[in-house]
Amino acid sequence: MDKVEQLNRRLEEMNLVGYWGIPRTEVFEPVCSFAPNIWRWKDVSDALREAGEILPPGQSFRRFIAFKSPGKARTTHTVALGLQLVKPGEIAEAHRHTMGAIRFVLEGGGAQTTVEGEPFPMERGDLITTPNWTWHDHFNGSDRPVIWLDGTDRPLLDLLEIGFGELFSERQQMITKPVDSAIYELAPVRAGRLSSARVQSPPYRYRWKDTERALKILGEKAGDPFDGLLLRYVNPLTGGFTLPTFSCEIQMLRPKEETRLHRHTSSAIYHVFEGRGFTVIEEQRFEWEKGDTLTVPLWRWHRHGNNSGEPAILFAMNDRPVMESLGFYREEATEWR
Numbered sequence: 001m002d003k004v005e006q007l008n009r010r011l012e013e014m015n016l017v018g019y020w021g022i023p024r025t026e027v028f029e030p031v032c033s034f035a036p037n038i039w040r041w042k043d044v045s046d047a048l049r050e051a052g053e054i055l056p057p058g059q060s061f062r063r064f065i066a067f068k069s070p071g072k073a074r075t076t077h078t079v080a081l082g083l084q085l086v087k088p089g090e091i092a093e094a095h096r097h098t099m100g101a102i103r104f105v106l107e108g109g110g111a112q113t114t115v116e117g118e119p120f121p122m123e124r125g126d127l128i129t130t131p132n133w134t135w136h137d138h139f140n141g142s143d144r145p146v147i148w149l150d151g152t153d154r155p156l157l158d159l160l161e162i163g164f165g166e167l168f169s170e171r172q173q174m175i176t177k178p179v180d181s182a183i184y185e186l187a188p189v190r191a192g193r194l195s196s197a198r199v200q201s202p203p204y205r206y207r208w209k210d211t212e213r214a215l216k217i218l219g220e221k222a223g224d225p226f227d228g229l230l231l232r233y234v235n236p237l238t239g240g241f242t243l244p245t246f247s248c249e250i251q252m253l254r255p256k257e258e259t260r261l262h263r264h265t266s267s268a269i270y271h272v273f274e275g276r277g278f279t280v281i282e283e284q285r286f287e288w289e290k291g292d293t294l295t296v297p298l299w300r301w302h303r304h305g306n307n308s309g310e311p312a313i314l315f316a317m318n319d320r321p322v323m324e325s326l327g328f329y330r331e332e333a334t335e336w337r
Contacts, residue, residue, distance in 0.1 A: 030265060032297040034069050034076055036281040041272075041291025044083060045147070052085050052145065064150060067269070067293055074155040076267040076295060078319040079246050081151045086111060086140040094137035094168030099157055100201070100243040101130045103138075104149040104271070104315055105208075106291075110142025115203035117176035122146060125208025125273070127233055127248060127315075131201040133164070137172050149271055151317045153245035180205075186236040201243050206233050215252050215313070226262045226333060228253040228304065241321040249316040253277055253306035261303045262333040266320040268296045275312030278305050301334075 004020075011018055048065050055063055066082035067075045074080045083106075086092060094114075103113060104127050111122040115136045120128045122138075130136040140146050157163050182204050184190070214231055223229040229252040233242045241247040253259070253275070261280075270279070276289035281302045286294055296302050306312040323329040 030299040032077075032267070032299060034072060034267070034295070034297045036284060036286070036297055036300065037069050037295050038286045038288060039067055039293045041289075041293075044293070045291065048083050048085050048147065049145075052087060057090075067295075069295060074158075075269055076155065076297070076319070077159075078153065078156045078267060078322060079151065079269065079317055080154045081149060081269050081271070081293065081317060084148055084150045086138055086146050088140055088143050088145065090140050091171055092138035093171045094135055094173045095166065096133050096135045096168070097165040098132050098163055099152045099154050100132045100245050101136075101150065101152045102242070102248055102317070103128045103130070104151070104248075106147045106149060106273075108140075108142060108144050108146035110144075111138065111140040111146040113138050114173055114175060117173060118181050118203065119175050119177075119179050120182075120203070120205040121179060122148065123208060125211065127206040127211075129201065129204050129243060131203060131243060133200075134203055135168055135173050136203075137168070139172065149315070151246070151248070151269075153243070153319075156245055156319070156322065182236070201235050202237055204236055211250055215250065219252060219254065219311070223252075223254070223257070225260045226303075227251055228257055228259055228306075243321070244325075245319070245322055247318050247320050249318070251304075251314040251316055253304055253312040253314070255306060255309045255311060258305040259303045260333065260335065261301050262331060263299050263301045264320075264331040265298050265329055266318045266323050267298045268316055268318040270294045270296070271315045273313045273315050275306065275310055276308050277312045278307065279303070280305075 008018060008021055044065060051063050064082050064084045066080060069075055105122045105124050109123040112119045113122060113128050113136060115130050116134050182202060186202060219229055231250045233248040235241060272288050272290050272292045274290060278288065279286045279294055279302060281296055281300050288294060320329060
C-alpha cells in the first residue's frame with residue numbers, strides 16, 4: 001500500500017476525504033439528473049377514479065396520485081405536482097405544514113378550500129394558494145367529485161430537512177372571514193395599510209374568469225417568442241412570484257404558433273388545460289393534448305408548438321423564485337425553432 005492510499009484510509013476513518021481522491025469533471029454546466037417525461041390524462045385520471053372507488057370512505061386526504069419522474073421519488077428536484085380527488089360530502093381535514101402549496105381546479109365545482117378562516121370557492125380553472133404554515137382544509141359540498149392539481153415545494157423542503165406539520169384541533173376550522181375577502185383586501189383600491197415587507201405570502205384565489213379575460217384581451221397582442229402569451233400569477237401584495245419557492249403561470253399558444261428554442265436553470269412542470277400541441281426537449285418530441293402533464297428539466301433546450309386551429313392553454317409551475325433569490329437563474333436562447 002502506497003503512502004497516498006494509507007493517507008486516504010486514515011482520512012476515511014476520520015470521516016474526511018482528500019480532494020485528490022475525487023474524480024475530476026470536465027462538465028462546466030448543469031447536468032440535471034431528472035429526465036423529461038409526459039403523463040397521459042386518461043391513464044392518470046382512470047387510476048385516480050379507481051382509487052375513488054376502492055379506497056375506504058373518508059380517505060379524501062390520501063386520495064392523491066403524485067407525478068413521479070422516472071427513477072425518482074418526485075416530479076422534479078424542487079417542486080412536486082399531483083392530482084387529488086374529493087368526493088361529494090367529503091372533508092379533507094384541517095392541517096398546516098411548512099410546504100407552500102397550490103390547488104388548480106380541473107374538474108367539478110362547488111367545493112371550497114378554507115385558508116386561515118377564509119373560504120375560497122373552487123371552480124374549474126381557479127388557482128388557490130395555501131402559503132407555508134397556514135391552516136387549510138377542503139370540503140366538497142357539491143353533488144359531484146372535484147379534481148384538482150396539487151402542487152408543493154416538498155422536494156426542496158426534503159432537501160433542506162425543514163418539514164413541520166400540525167393537525168388542527170377540529171376537522172374543519174371556523175370560518176371567520178367572508179368569501180372574496182382577500183380579493184378586496186388586496187385590490188388596487190384597498191382599505192387601511194398593508195406592509196409589502198411581510199415575509200409570508202397571503203392566501204389568494206385567482207379566479208379563472210379573470211385569468212380567461214386577461215388571456216383574451218392580451219391575446220390580441222404579439223406574444224413572447226419563447227413562451228407565446230405568458231401570464232404569471234403574482235403575489236397580490238408585492239407583485240412578485242406566486243410563492244417564495246415557486247411560480248405559477250398560465251401560457252397560451254395561439255393557433256399554429258411555434259416558439260423558439262431556449263433553456264434556463266429553472267425546472268418546469270406543464271399541465272395542458274385546453275387544446276393540443278407539442279413540446280420538443282433536446283431531441284425528444286412530446287405530443288400533448290388536454291389533461292396531459294409534462295416536465296422540462298433545468299438547462300434543457302426546449303420549445304413549444306400549437307399545430308391545431310384552436311388556442312392551447314398550459315398551466316405551468318416552476319422553481320424560478322428559488323433560482324433567482326440564490327443568484328443561480330440563467331437563460332439562453334437561439335434563433336432556431
